[in-house]
Structures are given as structure tokens and as C-alpha cells.
Amino acid sequence: MAEKRTIELLEAKIQELRELNKMEEIDMSSEIARLAEKLEGLKIDTYSNLSDWERVKIARHPERPYALDYIDKIFTDFYELHGDRLIGDDRALLVGLAQLQGKPVVLLAQQKGRSTEEKKQRYFGMPRPQGYRKAKRIMALAERFSFPLISLIDTPGAYPGLEAEEFNIGGAIANNLLAMARLPTPTIAVIIGEGGSGGALAVGVADRVLMLENATYSVISPEGASAILWKDKGKTRQAAQALNLTAEHLLKLGVVDEVIPEPLGGAHEDPQKTVASLKEALIRHFAEVCNTPLEELLSARYKRYRSFGCYRTLSDR
């Protein structure tokens, strides 16, 4: 985007003028205000018409807030728990206890890394069977103590690799779907970045599904769809469009319940503001699900998932 460069230049210019304004006798504030207004207009023009592919890039932006950035600001006393008790620990899918509004909750969080070292450690946010089984173990804990469960989703997908297959990653995902289908405690999932297919859904079956404005959620990555359906790696833009993977589309399809707005340009432009918006929405839904009788919650969850799909009866033909 050429506009993006202009925005950056303008931002730099305004910053420069602000510095000048502080030091010199001359009053530059009217000039600053004029430029700031121009900048705001340009930002709105540029970012309010993002293509789906541009949103994919924002969802994957290296400076985008990751799960721990939200956890630290929204929850108190995050107490991480480790290991699936079978094979090992998975740094791409964190679990633990935390407090929200003074209530203990169980947290599941897919976490990407920032530095190259951390990225490697966290398998680029792609959980392995160890991670999903750790999540399932903690679901059982949530059930035992009636802790509500909150899940933060941000993964390109489950990790594809020989070891993951040997440990039956597909079976691990399937069993989490089953466990979440009937988990007798309130559950909320929030898609904060990438919702990569089964790897996201495996911690995403919930009473409420919230999604950040520029997050994505899809059955397959645009790259994958491009390669399989177009047999051409270059059709990612079209694939992104065709897949209907943005929050706006998913709200219409009933897959998510609420879209949480992001600052212009994406969450990374103003992480603090994003955290505040997410916190507000999360607390509101949290209060609602916690105040709903469990039976009602479970029956609504069943109905919600039982009804997904779109088909026509043959007599319509």
C-alpha cells in the first residue's frame, strides 16, 4: 500500500513538529492540528476499505499484540500450568489459572513468539498434540472446580510434522471438540489473531465466540486454498476473498457473536486501546454467561453447533 508510506511520513512529520513546538518560541500548534486532521482522514480512507487479504496481513502483523499481552492487562494473577502428563509441554498453547473480575477462571492461550528464538520455542504458534492434550487436561480441571473457561485463539494452525502425526494430532483435536461440546462450565473463545482451521477450533467450541476486527478464522489458509483449488501459489488474494475469513463475514454467518473494534490500521497501532476494547467486551460476556444457568448454557451451546451449515432441500431444486 502506497498510502501506508504516506501515513508513516505524515506521522513522522507531525512528531517532528511537536518536538519543535516544545523547544522553539514559535507556535506550531495550528499547523500540527491541520496535519493531524489530514492524517486522520487519510487513515480512514486507507484502513476502512481494507481488502480481506490486507486483513490477513494485519492478523499476522509481527507487532500485533499476542495472547500474553492481553492476559497481563486483563487478568490478574495468571498462574501458568505446564505439561500434558504424557509427552511434554507445549509452548504454543499455554494453560493456567487466572482471576477475572475477582473470579477464578481457566485460561487457554495460543501464543506466538516475538524473537527468532522465542518463535522457534513456540513453534510459530502452532500447537502440537502435547498442547491440545494439556488443554484437555485443564478442561477437566475446569469441570471439577466449576471454573469458567476462556480461550484466546491465535494460530496459523496445528503443527504439521512427523512427530505430531505419530502422537495423533487429529485425534487430539477431535477429542477436544468432544470435550468442549459438553464441558459443564461457561466457556468463551476470543479470536485475537489467526484462527487457523482445526488447530483453532480445537480450543474454540464455546458459549460465546468473540473476534477482533482484523482477526481471521478459516477452514484453510489463503495460501493452502490457493495451492489446492487454483493449483497456483499466487492466488492468495482471491482465496482470502473467497474464503469469507474476516470478522465481518463471520458475524454474518453466525460463527462469531461480536466483533471487537480495533484502532485504525490494526491492533498494533494502539495496543492499549485494543486491550481496553477486548477487556470491556470480555467482561460483559463473562458476566452474562456466568449469570446463565448451566443447563440453559449447555442447551444453547448444543443448538448453536447443531445448527451450523447451509444446504437446501432437494424439492427446492
Add this chain to the structure above:
Amino acid sequence: MAIFKEKHYLRVKLDKETDESLWMQCKSCGELVFKRRVRENNNICPYCGEYFFLTAKERIESLIDEGSFTDISKPIMAADPLLFQDTKPYPQRIEEAQQKTGLADAIIIGSAAISGIVVVVGVMDFRFIGGSMGSVMGEQICHGMEEAIRNHYPFILVSSSGGARIQEGILSLMQMAKTSVVRARLAEQRLPFISVMTYPTTAGVQASIASLGDVIIAEKGAMIGFAGRRVIKGTIAEELPPNYQTDSFALEHGSIDRVANREYLREELSNVLRFFVRQ
């Protein structure tokens, strides 16, 4: 999601009028065989033992008591909720698949008897867009499980699928959750669910309903797994063993209960059903 293309089974057209010749050549051993003989032999080459693809109807015939099948599929077909178009519009793909297979979508649901035990059975057909699971297949599987609950029958699902149907996007992904919530009800009712994995049972189908059987039986020669060979090579360039995602790989690593040859699958099912159903 990947539609797998490795030639493990050889595809032959067996039930088409267009297919006039009485003989076929086995692509594995090269022998010329009388087609009827292949068909009567469960679509296995009588010379070399190569398994050919079974259509859903052929699979049903090979598993159940003769004449016991009633199609109880819901009368539904795919819509095009996303107005999806890749190199072709999705409705065109559906129509072509319907013409090729004579099926409404990639699964048939029926009631049938196996050694006298009445069951609800769902059988996928790989010829229909790679046996992919979209809204129709998800609904049919749920409908099958609900019929099993209503009549107190066991449920059997024979998978042959590359995974979720990309053309229905997120709604296909949601079928994984949808079939799982209904599967939970089946378990609450204490009704057995036997999952049969054939070539291929992969990606979204393997990572949901197919892996949730009380007992999981793979057909010899099945391909079972989540991420295909190409995906792994493409993303992490890892060397893979020759038996990667085969039935023996899945058995060795504990992902399935048993492996059965095609000609014994029916016996295998009746043997396991007898533990759950008192006659």
C-alpha cells in the same frame, strides 16, 4: 483439507453405462481381468490383491446383509452460501460431481443389518469432491446419529474423505464441531459408534468425527492422518518414513484399534457389534 492424490487405490469406473468393455487392466500388476470378477471380489484384483476404490454403494453392499439396506439420507444438497468460485463456480462442481456419481453429496446414510444386527450406517464416497465434508455431509452424519438414538441402534461411519470442503469455508470447519456435539449425545445414550477409516481418512474428517469412534477400525491400505505429505514437506521440509500415515503407521502409534482386510471388514464389524448389542 488437502485432497490427497497419492495413488494407493486405483480408480476404475465400474458402474457406468459409458464403460462398455467387460475387461479391465489392473494398473498394479497389469493383468487383464474380467470386470465382474473384480466386482465380485470386493474390487480387489484377483491376481495381485490390489484394492480398487469402492463407491459408497459398493461399500455398503460389501458390508451389510444382502437386501437389508434402506436409504434414510435427508433429501438435501449443497447450497452455495459463500458464492464460492475458484477456477469454477462451486455449484458447477456440485453438479459435475452429482452427474459423475449419481449421488446428492459425498455421503449416504442408511439403516441396514450386519449379521442380523440392525445399525445406522453412513458411508462416504471419495469420488464426490474428494469425499469432502461440507454442510450436507455434516448434517447427514448428525441425522444418522440422531436416527441411531431415536431407534436405539449402533452407528457406523465409513470414512473416505480428504477433509473439510474448502468451498463452504468456515461452515465446513464448523461441521467438525457440529458432528462432535451430536456424537456426545450418542455417547450419553450409551450407543456404540464404530468408526471405519478407509483410504483416505484425513484432515478435518480425521480430526473430528472419524477419530471419535468407541472402536476405530481401519481398512488395510487406508491413509490416516491430519497433515498430508505435501503439507509437511512444504512447510517444514521434514523427511517422512515410507509408511507415513498408512494403516500400519496409525496402528503402531496407537491412533486406531485394529486393521482389517477388506474381505474381513464385515466380519470385523459383526464381531465387535456383538459385544454391544444383545440379540
